Amino acid sequence: MKRILLLGGVTEALAIARTLGPEHIYSLAGIGRVPTDLDCQVRVGGYGGAEGLAAFIRAEGIGLLIDATHPYAAQISHNAATAARMTGIGCWALRRPAWAPQPGDDWREVADWTELTRALAPFQRPLFTLGREPLQHLQEIPAQQFWTLRALETVPGNEHCEVIGARGPFNLEDERALFERRQIDVLVSKNSGSGATEPKLQVARERGIPVLILKRPALAAVTRSFDSTQALLQALVP
Ligand code: NAP
Numbered sequence: 001m002k003r004i005l006l007l008g009g010v011t012e013a014l015a016i017a018r019t020l021g022p023e024h025i026y027s028l029a030g031i032g033r034v035p036t037d038l039d040c041q042v043r044v045g046g047y048g049g050a051e052g053l054a055a056f057i058r059a060e061g062i063g064l065l066i067d068a069t070h071p072y073a074a075q076i077s078h079n080a081a082t083a084a085r086m087t088g089i090g091c092w093a094l095r096r097p098a099w100a101p102q103p104g105d106d107w108r109e110v111a112d113w114t115e116l117t118r119a120l121a122p123f124q125r126p127l128f129t130l131g132r133e134p135l136q137h138l139q140e141i142p143a144q145q146f147w148t149l150r151a152l153e154t155v156p157g158n159e160h161c162e163v164i165g166a167r168g169p170f171n172l173e174d175e176r177a178l179f180e181r182r183q184i185d186v187l188v189s190k191n192s193g194s195g196a197t198e199p200k201l202q203v204a205r206e207r208g209i210p211v212l213i214l215k216r217p218a219l220a221a222v223t224r225s226f227d228s229t230q231a232l233l234q235a236l237v238p
Helices: 011-017 049-060 074-087 113-120 133-140 172-182 199-207 229-236
Strands: 004-007 025-028 041-044 064-067 090-094 107-110 126-129 147-151 161-165 186-190 211-214 224-226
Touching (some): 011 025, 011 090, 011 229, 064 074, 090 229, 107 113, 113 133, 113 186, 133 147, 133 161, 172 199, 186 199, 224 229
Parallel strands (some): 004 025, 025 041, 064 090, 107 211, 126 147, 126 186, 147 161, 186 211
């Protein structure tokens, strides 16, 4: 089997990493937890762009690159496709299917922060589940709004924002309680497509509140694309 460099950072990537033997490498950016119980090697930290990644691929004799990063991690996905082209190896990608609204859902897609701010104007108590980006905008919160912001770590908010540090998976009961306790009137979310964070959409549905969805970034073309971990693992079987 070719030596694999697996770019990860999400649940499915870890599941793939668990199947890899000691000659392969699981690669993490270093912002989340680093597993210590894998047979394969674990590498933490960036490469210095596509050229750095290509140099690593050559130096380590990597024969196949697998991009199993988050659908909004557009930079590393672009770097992966470019580095694979530069080194002449295959780049396979696990591309999670996006969530789709159900009948009656009020989902409003926004392209960027400017559109999001505009779409948020009629609401008072948004729940942000976008990661850390909203933290850069705490000084811009309108007087009539109070934000609840969920991120991986608890960090200070301000008088118009409370930051909750929490890691998924999130269950339906806890999500219901969160929306009720904070009287959430709009949910702000990426379209991650992950089952681990999907219950919040069900709660928005039950409460009849809108969901502002940040549009998925366009990702570079790759050699092969898979929509499930299982399909990718089957393709790896010699
Ligand atoms: P990004 O903007 O696409 O990447 C920024 C830089 O981080 C890359 O250019 C690369 O640095 C480094 N990097 C990213 N993933 C890496 C990996 N698996 N191994 C080694 N270096 C990596 O990514 P991001 O949105 O900041 O996400 C960072 C990581 O968190 C990703 O691995 C992603 O799978 C995971 N994650 C992201 C989200 C999200 O919402 N974006 C959610 C859950 C998990 P160099 O250019 O120096 O190589």
